Amino acid sequence: MSTDSQTLPPPPVPIFTGAGLDRVAQLRRDPNEVRALLRDPEARALFASDQGVLVSRDGSSLSRRELSESVASGRDGEPVLLGLERGRPLFGCDLEALAPAAVAALLDSGGLVSLREAGVTLPRAEGGLGAYLAALIGWHRHHRYCPNCGARTEVVEAGLSRLCPRCGRSHFPRxxxxxxxxxxxxxxxxxxxxxxxxxxxxxxxxxxxxxxxxxxxxxxxxxxxxxxxxxxxxxxxxxxxxxxxxxxxxxxxxxxxxxxxxxxxxxxxxxxxxxxxxxxxxxxxxxxxxxxxxxxxxxxxxxxxxxxxxxxxxxxxxxxxxxxxx
Ligand SMILES: [Zn+2]
The missing domain is CATH 3.90.79.10 (Nucleoside Triphosphate Pyrophosphohydrolase)
Known part of the structure; x- marks a missing residue:
């Protein structure tokens, strides 16, 4: 290829890019703000497990669901704030942290597809969002204990990182x-x-x-x-x-x-x-x-x-x- 960049086509735009959310770095530091977002009637949640991401019944998008009382209260699903989507709060939940009855109801209304399949079949921005969701949910699921001292860590900044209450170390998604x-x-x-x-x-x-x-x-x-x-x-x-x-x-x-x-x-x-x-x-x-x-x-x-x-x-x-x- 020529070394003259003027003659090159634009770089490719790979699948799993373009999630395009406002990740609200400031807002997520305030627990009161995060609680308000969880209670926002416009809030929606996406779901993922190690097996894949939950997509709508017609397979055209990720499945956006209203937050149940148990998810909004933080008792179930370990919701993490992905960001604001056109001003609307969007959370991510781990299917494996939900009660079995809730999982069954979700799977009734949508399908769990592998992230690779979702990347190919969904519109690009939805694939990008699915990659963000899977990366964040997967990291939380596998990093519940502090690698420094072994204590159980806590979610902070609505899922941006985890904090060890014993040794004080912060851990960020790797x-x-x-x-x-x-x-x-x-x-x-x-x-x-x-x-x-x-x-x-x-x-x-x-x-x-x-x-x-x-x-x-x-x-x-x-x-x-x-x-x-x-x-x-x-x-x-x-x-x-x-x-x-x-x-x-x-x-x-x-x-x-x-x-x-x-x-x-x-x-x-x-x-x-x-x-x-x-x-x-x-x-x-x-x-x-x-x-x-x-x-x-x-x-x-x-x-x-x-x-x-x-x-x-x-x-x-x-x-x-x-x-x-x-
Ligand atoms: Zn620690």
Whole structure:
């Protein structure tokens, strides 16, 4: 791709982005204000469990429900304030913290779908809201005890964080940065297949940012470790919340001087350069990871829910705009 950003298409807008709520950082610090929001007749709640998010019966949106007395009083569902949606309070509740009868009634009026499915089927902003909901509810469910002293922690700021009453430490929802990168050489894209993946399934290389490392340094290190390939000047393109359980995918693009890739880090089964035409054909075939490779050499690209797919399609578009690399 050209280094001239003027010739590049706009960055992709991945699924799970665009929740667009006012998260009311100031207001949520006042317990009286939060109590008033819980009692607001306009308040609604969204629901999630480890299995997914509750969607409306027709599957067109997340299911927004009035708060029951037991939820509004905080006795049930452990409601956390997601924010204000067009001025209306919106809370998130953990289905696993609700009474069984309440769960049964909710499931009667909507469906629990996996977040990945919700991301693909719901409008983008609803998918973004679902990712926010799942990330926050999931973090609270798995962080009820202080990692410092073991005491049970308390929800503060209406769910923005938790506080340990014994040692006084605050705990905030954790987000683990992961870099995922378009690496190109001439008109080719570097893709890898992890150990255990079926034949034909390839994706962009990716990996966690290590302690004491910048995302750009992580890109260079991961490409070196996973493919034995050098790459220069990674440039940020776009990001995606990926609450499975707590990642933030940071998409980069970089140019490599090329070379023969070697999958010798113990994680990858194969890493290779794919010509643009081959990647384009795989996109047009509409075959993705949900399919089995029809031919032994068929290329299966990641699902549309992932930023990997968004970045691959962006790369194809960028090449179309800027022409072959100099
Ligand atoms: Zn503690």
């Amino acid at each position: 987000t683990d940065p992961v870099v995922i990168m378009v690496v190109q050489h001439d008109d080719q894209l570097l893709l890898g297949r992890r150990l255990g993946w079926p034949a034909g399934r390839y994706s962009l290389l990716a990996g966690f940012v290590a302690a004491g490392e910048t995302p750009e340094e992580a890109v260079v290190r991961e490409v070196r470790e996973e493919a034995d390939i050098e790459t220069d000047h990674p440039r940020y393109v776009a990001a995606q919340p990926w609450p499975f359980p707590a990642s933030l995918m940071l998409g980069f693009a970089s140019v490599s001087p090329g070379g023969e890739p070697h999958a010798d880090d113990g994680e990858m089964a194969d890493v290779r350069w794919f010509a643009r035409e081959r990647v384009l054909a795989a996109v047009h075939q509409e075959a993705d990871w949900s399919a089995q490779a029809a031919q032994p050499d068929e290329l299966l690209l990641p699902s549309r829910v992932s930023i990997a797919r968004s970045l691959i399609e962006w790369w194809l578009e960028a090449r179309a705009v800027s022409g072959p690399a100099a």
